[in-house]
Amino acid sequence: MSTPRRIAIVGAGAIGGFLGTRLALAGHRVSALARGQTLQALQQHGWRLREAGELHQAPCATVSDDAAALGPQDLVVIAVKGPALAAVAGQLAPLLDAHTVVLPAMNGVPWWFVQGLPGIGDTPLDSVDPGGRIASAIALPRVLGCVVHAATGTSAPGVVEHRMGQGLIIGEPAGGESARANDWAAVLREAGFDATASPRVRYDIWFKLWGNLTMNPVSAITGATVDRVLDDPLVRAFCSAAMQEAAEIGRRIGCSIDQAPDDRHAVTRKLGAISTSMLQDVQAGRPMELDAIVGAVHELGRRVNVPTPNVDALFGLARLFGRVKDLYKN
Numbered sequence: 001m002s003t004p005r006r007i008a009i010v011g012a013g014a015i016g017g018f019l020g021t022r023l024a025l026a027g028h029r030v031s032a033l034a035r036g037q038t039l040q041a042l043q044q045h046g047w048r049l050r051e052a053g054e055l056h057q058a059p060c061a062t063v064s065d066d067a068a069a070l071g072p073q074d075l076v077v078i079a080v081k082g083p084a085l086a087a088v089a090g091q092l093a094p095l096l097d098a099h100t101v102v103l104p105a106m107n108g109v110p111w112w113f114v115q116g117l118p119g120i121g122d123t124p125l126d127s128v129d130p131g132g133r134i135a136s137a138i139a140l141p142r143v144l145g146c147v148v149h150a151a152t153g154t155s156a157p158g159v160v161e162h163r164m165g166q167g168l169i170i171g172e173p174a175g176g177e178s179a180r181a182n183d184w185a186a187v188l189r190e191a192g193f194d195a196t197a198s199p200r201v202r203y204d205i206w207f208k209l210w211g212n213l214t215m216n217p218v219s220a221i222t223g224a225t226v227d228r229v230l231d232d233p234l235v236r237a238f239c240s241a242a243m244q245e246a247a248e249i250g251r252r253i254g255c256s257i258d259q260a261p262d263d264r265h266a267v268t269r270k271l272g273a274i275s276t277s278m279l280q281d282v283q284a285g286r287p288m289e290l291d292a293i294v295g296a297v298h299e300l301g302r303r304v305n306v307p308t309p310n311v312d313a314l315f316g317l318a319r320l321f322g323r324v325k326d327l328y329k330n
């Protein structure tokens with residue numbers, strides 16, 4: 001087993017608790033920056049994760065809403081929803097020392113996505129990092145990119161339910177191999193994840209986003225599960241058209257997608273009557289993760305001069321829906 005590490009989970013919800021419990025069970029010293037009922041639950045019960053009907057529990061090293069109480073870490077996993085990221089980024093300084101790695105285990109375009117991307121400029125995307133506050137708080141050399149291929153939820157504060165999948169892809173923002181990506185992938189594998197170190201994590205992020213871009217907002221606006229979204233030929237064609245636009249952006253930024261929209265739809269359709277995470281957020285009255293999943297694609301299209309009329313229409317409708325429901329503030 002690898003030596004025990006100091007790991008902080010920032011946002012101990014469905015994904016944070018999934019990673020936190022497994023890493024704590026694997027013998028690491030796993031703390032949580034949490035708040036409210038989740039903080040109380042972690043203080044009382046530690047990490048809790050139900051898998052295949054069995055509840056696993058592990059001690060939570062330190063739980064606090066103050067990062068100074070946790071102190072410097074080897075790894076900081078950020079697993080909040082997109083709209084909460086700017087606020088937590090400003091709280092991270094006490095967790096970071098010279099070697100701390102930051103792993104954002106989140107969906108959508110991350111704040112660092114355009115940093116160092118040739119031909120697009122280093123200016124952070126307004127949609128995900130207005131004013132560059134997140135990039136200032138988390139220096140790029142600390143970051144390992146991440147894609148989560150899993151479905152989890154919380155049945156109560158601090159109680160995570162694992163539904164399917166345990167895939168994690170991690171990698172250097174600039175691409176290529178690194179000892180630290182290999183090392184953390186090994187730590188995650190030992191904790192039970194199907195973790196791989198990828199030499200092209202920016203592409204991996206874009207490829208996952210390609211599905212979320214349409215399924216999530218369309219389901220959120222309509223209330224339909226993904227099978228119903230895809231079984232309507234007009235809606236399916238609209239989704240395909242938006243995905244073609246995103247694929248063209250991908251070609252311009254070194255993330256060419258070698259898949260047709262219909263092939264991706266076939267994979268998603270097999271999931272059956274599932275509610276996307278954005279639909280679940282709407283139903284629970286939680287803020288929509290629109291900026292990282294749709295707004296960033298709309299903005300990237302402008303940056304690389306790719307017309308995106310379908311993505312724009314989708315963003316406009318989802319944004320308006322979110323504003324009317326008071327679930328989108330920008």
Ligand SMILES: NC(=O)C1=CN([C@@H]2O[C@H](COP(=O)(O)OP(=O)(O)OC[C@H]3O[C@@H](n4cnc5c(N)ncnc54)[C@H](OP(=O)(O)O)[C@@H]3O)[C@@H](O)[C@H]2O)C=CC1
Nearest residue numbers: 011012013014015034035079080084106107148150151152
């Ligand atoms: N769940 C899933 O199956 C998957 C999720 N993802 C992505 O992972 C990311 C996390 O999603 P998920 O785990 O589902 O979200 P959750 O809402 O379950 O968890 C987010 C957690 O962050 C906490 N939080 C928010 N702001 C703060 C703060 N300022 N201080 C401390 N804690 C805070 C929330 O607390 P509170 O409850 O108090 O708001 C909540 O516990 C998202 O980007 C999502 O799209 C990716 C793949 C699959």
Ligand SMILES: CC(C)(CO)C(=O)C(=O)O
Nearest residue numbers: 211212215216276277278
């Ligand atoms: C439903 C699915 C698989 C595609 O959008 C998803 O990843 C999500 O809900 O976030």
